[in-house]
Amino acid sequence: MDFKQYIREIPDFPKPGISYKDITPLFLEPQIVSLCVEAICDNIPNQKQIHKVVGIESRGFLLSTLIAQKLNAGVVLIRKPGKLPYKTHKRSYKLEYGEDTIEMHIDAINKGDNVLIHDDVLATGGTAKAANELVKISGGNVIQNNFLIELGALKGRQLLSEEDVFSLMKY
Numbered sequence: 001m002d003f004k005q006y007i008r009e010i011p012d013f014p015k016p017g018i019s020y021k022d023i024t025p026l027f028l029e030p031q032i033v034s035l036c037v038e039a040i041c042d043n044i045p046n047q048k049q050i051h052k053v054v055g056i057e058s059r060g061f062l063l064s065t066l067i068a069q070k071l072n073a074g075v076v077l078i079r080k081p082g083k084l085p086y087k088t089h090k091r092s093y094k095l096e097y098g099e100d101t102i103e104m105h106i107d108a109i110n111k112g113d114n115v116l117i118h119d120d121v122l123a124t125g126g127t128a129k130a131a132n133e134l135v136k137i138s139g140g141n142v143i144q145n146n147f148l149i150e151l152g153a154l155k156g157r158q159l160l161s162e163e164d165v166f167s168l169m170k171y
Helices: 030-042 060-071 126-137 156-160
Strands: 008-011 019-022 052-056 074-078 088-095 098-105 114-122 141-150 165-170
Touching: 030 060, 030 165, 052 060, 052 126, 060 074, 060 114, 074 098, 088 126, 098 126, 114 126, 114 156, 126 141, 126 156, 141 156
Parallel strands: 052 074, 052 114, 114 141, 141 165
Antiparallel strands: 008 019, 088 098
16 A cells, blocks of 8 residues: 555655655544554564553554554553653654754563554654663563654664565655
């Protein structure tokens, strides 16, 4: 299925030269959302049991819960600083246009948990790499990083070369 028809491109957002991939039209179509979840779950390596699905703030939250429900797994939220109420692990990283930090509760992932990391877009890979580090310091095993969209020209996959990466759409 060509999911790209449900992605709206916004030129020069959030700054000149960036072609923003707006996923909100996709979420207007419940059957398309279901097909996205199916395609993501069908591409988990060796169909390993997944214990936790990590959703990265904020658009990664949208599908991570549905993916976790389908896999009968728990959901872990990775958020920007100050948004989680309990003790956290933190990692800073570089973006395609800046720098940021993410956090995860220290008790969200148990040692030995098989973890699927989900976000909406793989760009430079900084956010995903930081998420992988948070999972690993908690003792989890990253089984896959998956994304709705991969921006291939930004080469984010290279930062995740040790991990399996699946992208539903590539630009």
